[in-house]
Amino acid sequence: MAAHEILAATNAVVTLDVAIPGIVWPWFVTMNMWAKSIGTGVIFMLFILMRMHPESVKNLRLPTAIAAFVFINIFLLFTLADLHQPFRMWHIFFYPHLTSAITIGSFMASTFLGLLTLLVFLAWKKQDETYDKVFLWVTILAIPVTLYTAALLAQCTARELWQMPAESAQMILAATLSGSAFMILLGGSKLTYEAKQTLGVVLGLSALMAFIIYMSEYVFGPMKAEEIAFTLEYIKGDGPYTVMFWLGQWMTFIIPMVLIVLSRSSKSEAILKLAAILALVGLFMVKHVWLIIPQLLPMS
Amino acid sequence: MQLGFLVDLHLCMGCKGCEIACKVENEVPLSTWRLRVKYVDVGTFPETKRTFTPLRCNHCENAPCERICPVSALHYLDNGIVNIDKERCIGCAGCIMACPYGAIYIDPQTQTADKCTYCAHRIASSMMPACVVACPVEANIFGDLDDASSNISRYIQVNQSNVQVRKPEKGTNPHHYYVGGGNVSLNPLASHRVDGHSLFNKITTLPVGGHH
Ligand code: SF4
Numbered sequence: 001m002a003a004h005e006i007l008a009a010t011n012a013v014v015t016l017d018v019a020i021p022g023i024v025w026p027w028f029v030t031m032n033m034w035a036k037s038i039g040t041g042v043i044f045m046l047f048i049l050m051r052m053h054p055e056s057v058k059n060l061r062l063p064t065a066i067a068a069f070v071f072i073n074i075f076l077l078f079t080l081a082d083l084h085q086p087f088r089m090w091h092i093f094f095y096p097h098l099t100s101a102i103t104i105g106s107f108m109a110s111t112f113l114g115l116l117t118l119l120v121f122l123a124w125k126k127q128d129e130t131y132d133k134v135f136l137w138v139t140i141l142a143i144p145v146t147l148y149t150a151a152l153l154a155q156c157t158a159r160e161l162w163q164m165p166a167e168s169a170q171m172i173l174a175a176t177l178s179g180s181a182f183m184i185l186l187g188g189s190k191l192t193y194e195a196k197q198t199l200g201v202v203l204g205l206s207a208l209m210a211f212i213i214y215m216s217e218y219v220f221g222p223m224k225a226e227e228i229a230f231t232l233e234y235i236k237g238d239g240p241y242t243v244m245f246w247l248g249q250w251m252t253f254i255i256p257m258v259l260i261v262l263s264r265s266s267k268s269e270a271i272l273k274l275a276a277i278l279a280l281v282g283l284f285m286v287k288h289v290w291l292i293i294p295q296l297l298p299m300s
Numbered sequence: 301m302q303l304g305f306l307v308d309l310h311l312c313m314g315c316k317g318c319e320i321a322c323k324v325e326n327e328v329p330l331s332t333w334r335l336r337v338k339y340v341d342v343g344t345f346p347e348t349k350r351t352f353t354p355l356r357c358n359h360c361e362n363a364p365c366e367r368i369c370p371v372s373a374l375h376y377l378d379n380g381i382v383n384i385d386k387e388r389c390i391g392c393a394g395c396i397m398a399c400p401y402g403a404i405y406i407d408p409q410t411q412t413a414d415k416c417t418y419c420a421h422r423i424a425s426s427m428m429p430a431c432v433v434a435c436p437v438e439a440n441i442f443g444d445l446d447d448a449s450s451n452i453s454r455y456i457q458v459n460q461s462n463v464q465v466r467k468p469e470k471g472t473n474p475h476h477y478y479v480g481g482g483n484v485s486l487n488p489l490a491s492h493r494v495d496g497h498s499l500f501n502k503i504t505t506l507p508v509g510g511h512h
């Protein structure tokens with residue numbers, strides 16, 4: 001029996017109404033979340049490497065700062081492109097409304113981009129000491145920057161699939177997952193085997209925790225709210241997003257977890273890289289499905 | 301002053317007069333609506349019943365659309381109306397996502413958000429909203445909820461046990477009430493929405509703002 005059913009007793013059918021709006025936030029917003037996860041995630045990973053494998057970090061300051069800079073720019077570009085009035089973006093800074101996660105997020109992301117630009121400059125000038133001092137603040141700021149989209153989703157009343165604190169956890173895990181995956185690929189020969197193993201552990205654990213949260217919502221969400229039950233129908237049975245949902249779960253979480261175990265037992269870096277690539281590609285799908293399905297709900 | 305609406309669903313006969321009056325008064329563009337009347341058929345032939353529900357912005361006391369708007373384009377007026385400043389809107393569509401009642405659309409011409417304003421411009425000239433004037437059976441009752449002697453307040457008092465708002469569990473405190481509503485008429489998830497409910501075509505969804 002479907003989790004959400006309209007009673008046969010009432011047999012209620014909409015017989016005359018207007019067409020309702022389709023998707024409001026399209027794949028541009030998926031791109032926003034995906035790029036932001038990588039842009040903040042690589043910062044978290046460099047921070048971990050600085051403490052656990054300082055010898056690996058020497059040649060990674062500049063590439064990491066450039067990668068974060070590029071992905072945060074992609075995130076901002078797609079955010080801007082998604083606006084119906086992009087040339088009015090400046091209104092956010094001149095008429096800010098501080099209850100909005102969009103406002104707070106814009107302020108933080110702009111500051112973050114400024115600091116990343118500074119990091120690129122410092123790394124280029126080889127001023128490592130100053131770099132490391134600024135880097136601490138960049139890492140701290142990366143946390144709310146990656147979390148604010150969760151706050152934004154939580155502000156969408158009646159799109160009950162997006163709940164706090166689950167979304168916060170998913171955003172930070174997406175950052176550690178994609179950050180570690182990207183760093184494995186970016187590090188190449190600059191990283192020691194041990195450093196790569198550390199990144200592999202972060203990737204595997206992030207995948208495990210994110211997968212547990214998704215599955216918990218999948219199973220228990222429908223018991224909490226009618227909207228969630230209705231929304232999850234789109235990824236159950238022959239729902240329109242079922243294939244994309246499961247493909248995303250396998251590519252991003254299940255297969256990389258297995259591959260990481262295999263790479264540790266076989267000491268294979270190639271397998272680790274494969275896990276990283278799958279996780280990065282799959283994350284886009286996972287985020288996209290979760291973004292789209294609550295938008296398919298009729299609101300009135 | 302807290303302006304509010306009440307629709308007596310016992311009286312509404314689904315003529316869509318209010319819908320058209322709103323379209324004309326506010327020059328609401330093609331493919332968008334500030335107010336619409338939804339028909340839901342209930343039961344199995346021959347035991348069937350048709351319900352009519354006018355749906356507009358609720359002018360929530362605790363409005364998620366106002367809270368999420370990054371530039372305060374959506375804002376409260378002193379009389380309780382949740383108004384919109386289209387010149388300030390950046391078209392982020394946050395409000396469309398935040399409104400639990402699907403009351404906001406992107407105007408395809410201006411590419412900014414828009415919605416029912418309870419005809420704030422008419423109120424400012426001491427006129428009733430266009431939909432109230434158009435209703436042939438006076439099913440739309442509009443007035444000051446702070447004034448115990450207003451029509452709407454008296455209506456609420458008389459019908460106390462039968463006054464509902466949409467989705468009360470969302471904590472939005474709508475200033476828009478229904479008398480004689482039920483789950484089927486007020487809860488969009490309680491009815492099937494299938495192809496063919498538009499009168500002249502099979503289109504069930506439209507692109508927001510004409511693109512994306
Ligand atoms: S019904 Fe929607 S648009 Fe109207 S005030 Fe409430 S949240 Fe805002």
Ligand code: SF4
Nearest residue numbers: 369389390392393395
């Ligand atoms: S679309 Fe306009 S009115 Fe709606 S939240 Fe964004 S800026 Fe505010």
